[in-house]
Structures are given as C-alpha cells and as structure tokens.
Amino acid sequence: MLTTNELERYDRQIMIRGLGEEGQEKLKRAKVIIAGGGGLGSPSSIYLAAAGVGTIRIVDHGSVELSNLNRQVLHWDKDIGRRKVASAAEKLKKLNPGVEIEAIEEVITEVNVSQLVADFDLIVDAMDNLPTRYLLNKAAIDKNIPFFHGAVYGFEGRAMTIIPGKSACLQCVYHGAVTPERKFPVIGVTPAVIGCIQAAEVIKYIAGIGELLTNRLLIYDGLNLKFTEFKVKKDPNCEHCGQQLRRGE
Numbered sequence: 001m002l003t004t005n006e007l008e009r010y011d012r013q014i015m016i017r018g019l020g021e022e023g024q025e026k027l028k029r030a031k032v033i034i035a036g037g038g039g040l041g042s043p044s045s046i047y048l049a050a051a052g053v054g055t056i057r058i059v060d061h062g063s064v065e066l067s068n069l070n071r072q073v074l075h076w077d078k079d080i081g082r083r084k085v086a087s088a089a090e091k092l093k094k095l096n097p098g099v100e101i102e103a104i105e106e107v108i109t110e111v112n113v114s115q116l117v118a119d120f121d122l123i124v125d126a127m128d129n130l131p132t133r134y135l136l137n138k139a140a141i142d143k144n145i146p147f148f149h150g151a152v153y154g155f156e157g158r159a160m161t162i163i164p165g166k167s168a169c170l171q172c173v174y175h176g177a178v179t180p181e182r183k184f185p186v187i188g189v190t191p192a193v194i195g196c197i198q199a200a201e202v203i204k205y206i207a208g209i210g211e212l213l214t215n216r217l218l219i220y221d222g223l224n225l226k227f228t229e230f231k232v233k234k235d236p237n238c239e240h241c242g243q244q245l246r247r248g249e
Ligand SMILES: [Zn+2]
Pocket: 168, 169, 170, 171, 172, 173, 234, 235, 238, 239, 240, 241, 242
C-alpha cells in the first residue's frame, strides 16, 4: 500500500499509462543493486531513488577525487577525500528519505560478486572496466537477475538490457574482449544520458511496461547527436549464457 505522502510524491508518474499505483508499489518493493558510485552510478541512483525504488544498494570502494567532479554529480566539492558510498548514501537519503539506501564499500571480485547481488532483483552496471562487467554479467545469468549495461567514453555511450535466459548477454556481444585499463576521457553529460537510459530501463522492467533494450546494443554519439542500434543475438555457445553450459550444470 502507498501512503498519502507517497501518492503525492509520485503523483506525476502514477499518472503514466500502465504504471499507476500498482507499478509504484512494485517500484517500492524492488531491490536494485548499482555496481559503481561514479559517473553512471550517480544519475542512475539519483533517478531510481527519486522514482521511489524501495531498496538501492550502491557498491564502490573508491574515494571522491577532485577530477571526479566533472561527471560524478552525487559527489560535491565538500566530499573530496570521502568514501564515495558514504557521500552517495547521504545525498540519496536527503533526496528521498523514503527509500532504503545500502552503502557497501567493497571491490567487486569473483569471490564476493555472487553474495553482493544475492536477494536483489536487478543489477545496474555502472562500472568503468570490462573485467568487472563480465563478473557481474556472469553472476546475473547464474542467479537469473536482469542486468542493465551502460558504458561511456568521451562523448560516446552504450547501453543494453540483459534478461537472463531470454536475451543476448555482454559475453555474447564482446566474447570476453578486454580493453587495457587506463584513464579515459569523459564529459559528464555522457554518463548522464546513459545512466538515465539505464534507470528508465530499470523502471520499465519493474513496472512491466514498454519495450526493453534487449538484443539491441544502443550507441549514443553525443558529438553528432546520433543514436544507433546494433541488433545482437544470443550466442548458443556463449561461455556465460550458452545452452551447452547450462545443460552441463
Ligand atoms: Zn551470452
């Protein structure tokens, strides 16, 4: 049941056809884990908290640095040197005291990933490196949890929604390719666009409305303002979601 306060707070989105009070109650019951409290994690967590997603867990092990502030809008000048999860939790709680914010200060590894995502309904990929994305992708498939991929570089961004057992996963698309880890360019508006696309997908999935970004890799080119889509297919021999592997379990 929604309270009088919640009915007023979410009034304009409850008006959306198909969402309604029922969709809002689903958002309230939902538990979303956001892997990364930086450029992508900032907009996705802000908009999911604002929309009334009941439980949001943010995982990050970093501290706020001056050079983060051009894009990681959850963190402000006063937060330099603070743990990102503490800074994020403070802002999100102030934005919407009605949602549960869990701040987990950990590096996501092969050892802890499965425990970190356990009991959560959806996983948002707000990471900045491919190896951790693959860990999350695998954990999402193993635990049958929808996974919302996002990535940015300069003025360019990508997004894709992965529904385990139904749509292509990250491994199907990239086949485990890894780019060297190094500092890369980003302007804040790019993760803002991509993080909001991820948040929109999460809200749609929870409410059960619209068409998801599945089997489609969306490429956003901010410099020329173009959105391009690549059709992607589930790879039957995929190391993460392939049928042979699933049968062999
Ligand atoms: Zn796959």
